[in-house]
Amino acid sequence: METGFNKRLFIVWIILSGITVLYLVIDHSAEKHGVRTASEVASVSAIVLALIKVRIIMREFMEVREAPRLLCLLTDGLIVVMAIVLLGAYLIGRALA
Amino acid sequence: MSLPLRDDPKRELWYAWYAAVFFYTLYSVIFFLVTHVQPPGQPWYTPTQVTHWFAHYHNGLLIGFALIFALGGLSATSIALITYSIRRMSVSRAFAYSYLILYAVSAVPGFLFICVAMTAGTFRPDRDPQLQQWLYDFGFLSFSGTMGVFLIGSLIWMTAILLDKNRVFPKWFGYLNLCNALTEVVVAPSWIFYRGVFAWNGLIAWWIDVFVFGIYTGVFLMLLRNMILREDFGSGPLPELPLLARQAPATLELAS
């Protein structure tokens, strides 16, 4: 039983670290001939990936998965608010630039 | 909850609470609406623009700050209530006294310096604009940039709430104190920037900070009110206080 739990945490850690390494790929994709370029796709996917990681940390590490419904709703709501505000600020900024 | 009655055993607490609410309301109205020093003036103003700023808000600045000079002493009531709340907790009195001293001292840089500097600037509109700018900077920076007392004060209160076993305040308010303390840190860059989000009127150093502080203040006033409502002194007559009360302090547990 306990080893099973630990295996789950280990897999979570692998996934989280994997996404972190994935950033290197995103970063590399947004380069033209070694010059860094602005990229909406890279930015939006970086933000979305980060929010996915936050949700995984909350669900698994912080044990929200096993918490009452209210806390699940609150934390998911928080992530939705963060997504709207972050992407909104970024996209509005770009639109006005 | 009716207004404090003559026989209400909690009347002194209610006086202090209403005075605290009155003070915070007065303070907000004067700083935001009468003197217009909140939201703050622009840090990048040239000396000439500063002189115009003083001229533009001339009457508001003088009357508003005069009212603060007259009634600012009421700020002690909320400090006293919070000190009392910490005394009710199962923690050392050192926490209560630290809070009392920290906030009593904070009144001078916290609001008296800005009153003095702005009154002096408005008082002589024909002063050399360079000096007017110095007074303007002194006013805003002393007001915004002296957050150490609030930082340490919030942390003292937080620690007391988290250690307390009497449940005088909910634990979540203890953690909210930490949020408040951490936003106080964020004001420090106002000493460095003339413009941008970290300047003394910036989005991060001012707007977010004031928003958090507003929520924090509203919450603690309501929690202090709940504390007073829950307080149970009974409804009997005041404890007899013979002149020998000092020899029998048990009759007045909290008065010592």
Added chain:
Amino acid sequence: MTTIETAPPTPPVTETKRVPGQPDMWVFVIFESLIFTAYFAVYLYYRARHEAAFLAAQSHLELWLGVLATIALLTSSWSIARCVQTARAGRYKTAVRDAYLTAGFGVVFMGLKIADWVHQIHLGNTFTSSQFFQYYFFLTAIHFVHLLIGFVVLGVLLYQLSGAERRSQEIVETCATYWHTVDFLWVLIFALLYVVR
């Protein structure tokens, strides 16, 4: 609350649902996250408006350093998650070991962060040198303060675990929740400062 009342009845669960740690700590988690969301929004907005300047400044950052730091902090989070579970199972020796591992990876993160700062300052990038680095130093520094408080929190956790008469699982979980908050805030800061283009 109303959402719960109107929701269709959930299928019966075998184990009782419980909030990890003091529910009060979650007020901090949510409130602090919202404050950070506000900081991030300000940063992203100005970044999007002045893209070229931000990109140029951002190119001074070493992404691999950031990746390493992130993985170090994720590992510390993983350790404290294990610590909570071993403490719950009553295996306090392992729990203490996991808590020390948490602190250890926290120190590694701290070291990488300081190395990054020193590197940037040597390159001439300071708090006042450009808009991007204003945000960079501000966000990393305010996060650093959270991390330092995190070490105090770990101290509380270890104090709980060390005495047989204390060992409050609730406090252990509350401390872990704080540490995870420091972790996920960094995950966001890392993505926003190092990766967003």
Added chain:
Amino acid sequence: MGRISGERIIFWTLPAVAIIWILAFCLFPGFLPPMSPTSSAGDVARFYQEHTARVRYSMIVLNWFCVALIPILMLIVERMRRMAHRTPIMRYCMIGVAGAAPIVFLTSSVFWLLAAFRPDRAPDLTQMYNDLAWITFTCGVPFLVGQCVFLAISIGLDEQPQPVFPRWVASFNIVIALALIPAAFAGLAHTGALAWNGFLSFWVKNVAIALWIIVMSVVLAKALQRDVAVAGAAA
């Protein structure tokens, strides 16, 4: 008895402090008569050039002793302990303002000393220090007003057959608070009763402070005496 004789020592510092204050007050050349807010920068600069020494020495002394009233205030706070209150909240209010009031005066003495430190500097700068000093000195009454109001309320709440302070002391404190308030508005006028050298802002305010100290020390002495009698009866 140790506690009471200690309180007596504190009490008897008051006449000494009062004498020092009066002497320093008279030594400062800008108080009798008070300097005018309408003087030009040149006049103000000349004032500091001519009276450099007297400004410095008087303000150094006031800087030393302006906080000397705090122990006396704490004696009052100690008397409040025996009032028929259910909570210590009024004492906390008093302690909260007791420290701030002398610091305000300390700040104004610093501005006066700064003005006199380099009397040959540009007159505008000297005038600015002078303005800051006078505004801090005159308008800086909020904590004194608070002291009077809190004391008045405390006495009002002290409902016992033999109150710590007589009832009339409450009314007296309210009158003093009202007398101090006009000084807060000194920024609004360059001339007339409200100006910092005017009847209300200077004379009424400072006489009120002096009166408060005299009356409160007499009342305090009586309260202390009663404590001695009680302690004697208990022994």
